Amino acid sequence: MTPEASEANGPVLLDLRDISKAYGGSPALDKVSLTVRGGEVVGLLGDNGAGKSTLVGVISGVVQPDSGSLRWEGKQVSMRSRIESAELGIETIFQDSALVRSMSVSRNMFMGRELVGRFGFLKQRAMRDASTEILGTVVGIRGVDSPERLVGGLSGGQQQAVAIARAVYFKRKLLILDEPTSALAARATAALFEYIASLRKDGLSSILVTHDLYDAYQICDRFVILERGQVALNATRDELALDELIRIVCRG
């Protein structure tokens, strides 16, 4: 057993059973089941229209499934918004709706969860120092010299890293990354995946929606391939060679 696999044998964090969702009669998800364990990185693959976005929506609370059950840490839950899923410890990072470009890194870090003193006034220094500290620990974020920089001035990889670092800081347990690398250069992709993999040791799980098979293969513990709303494949990396994965995805 590889070390990654043993790490992935944490307690079951998220357990989806027979989730179905139809839009106006045409099924987007058809009895999809998915389990994510603590510290596990799951690669969610599939063609456009295979149901990836709907599944991500269900897990992040944006989409309400028609049937099926959703268990979080063993308890039956129902989420009606991203805020409710965030309260459970699920953070969804969409490419364009994670950060505010016109605000500084520090302000983004604490957006909606500001550290405040009396009368709601901000504890600027505490937030800046905390942001500096977080930035210092993040792998893919080198080059952000000050938390006072505007997010809009950062590179795509740095922005993703800031969004992830924020989720880590607020002790999220499951990250859903929706196409995190679609706008990144190869080097930035590698750095970002390295960072995501490094979070595993803290027990943080991730669901990675991606097309980057080569890079994803390096860090994912398990792959789930959706096809026309159904799970076409659910296999650990040990059971699946990269060539085989590529062949299945391309045939898909």
Place this chain on the structure above:
Amino acid sequence: MTSALCRLVARGERTVRFAAQALAKRTCASGPRPGRKGLIWTWPRFMGKNDWGDVMTSVKEQLVLGEGSEAHSGAGGPATAPSGFLPGRFMHLPLVRHISVHQRYRLRQSALDLTVLFLLIQVGSVVAGSVWSTSFAYTISANILTALEAIPLLGITAIGVGVLMVAGEFDLSVGSNFIFSSIVMAMLIGQGWDPFVAALFGLAIGAGIGLLNGLITLWLRIPSLITTLGTTGIWAAATLFVHGAASQTFNLSGPFATLTSGTIGVFPAEMFWMLGLAVATWALLQRHRLGNHLFAVGGNAKAANATGISVRRTKLFAFVFAGTLAALAGILAATRVATITPGGETDLPLQAIGACVIGGTALMGGSGTVLGMALGAALLYWIEDVLLLLGAPGFYLDAFVGALIIVAAALYGVAKQRRVL
């Protein structure tokens, strides 16, 4: 210990106090940056070379300075003055960091460039006014007084509109709000109400108009540009309904008039209202949680919502804020001008939004500074003033103001694309 530094601080020696503050900041920031440029400061002329160690010792004691820089390792810096030291001359103090990297980014996000531009323009105008005092009467007291009275009325409205623009919405109804709330106040005072109570009532009307704008926009999910275009007409009609088309004269003396249109020296009360509001709004935007939420909902409502910020409530606040400030400007104008004309102030919305745009407030929301809004108002007034002084016909003014707004928006767009700002 009555060290040299303590003596100097007691004597109000600004440079030393500045240095001490900078040192204090440095110990709190992310640590020393060896080899960085030092703060440029002047060594007080009356201090001898041998006082250096004394100052450093006291700095160390007062600020518990733990680390020295590379060049001068050891707490508190060198015991003797660096070579090249001459009393009264500018010099580097290697102990103290130059403007920190944080401050540099914050400065870049402030309206620093606009401030510089504004000061240059003012200096230029004053010089021109002094040289050609007959043809360009910029420096005569009447012109200066008019400016000091007129800028705050636009500036206060602009600050309200600007905060709303930061939150990603517009208010075109500030003009009819301005007239309606002040005319109702004037009528109530005419009926024997206490002026202060009537003024509060006027502010409440302004807040109510803002609230209604917000509720309509957010409930019906229509662009606020359309909502407020509609309510502009509604409140203009409401003015005619409650008052008629005749002008309302408004003559008042006593504490209320002093508070709204009195003067301290040459400075009219409106100026202090604007300054106070600017400081309060700055504190709100830059130092308060709500300000952070305003920037967030304006910059990326989806992202703000995902972190648990109530987009509706935040925007509603901004609508109410804009409405209240427009009413306040109307009330201040009423006592200053002494007449309120129904159907007036139709160009106020354009001017207020224009002032914000010139001041660097993003049209799409998410960024803006209070300093920029106030300076934008002052610059707009300056354009009008200069044109008037040069004898341009009145109807050209609006064209110039309109063109200036378009140019400003275009320039900021280009600057943003090139990531200068």
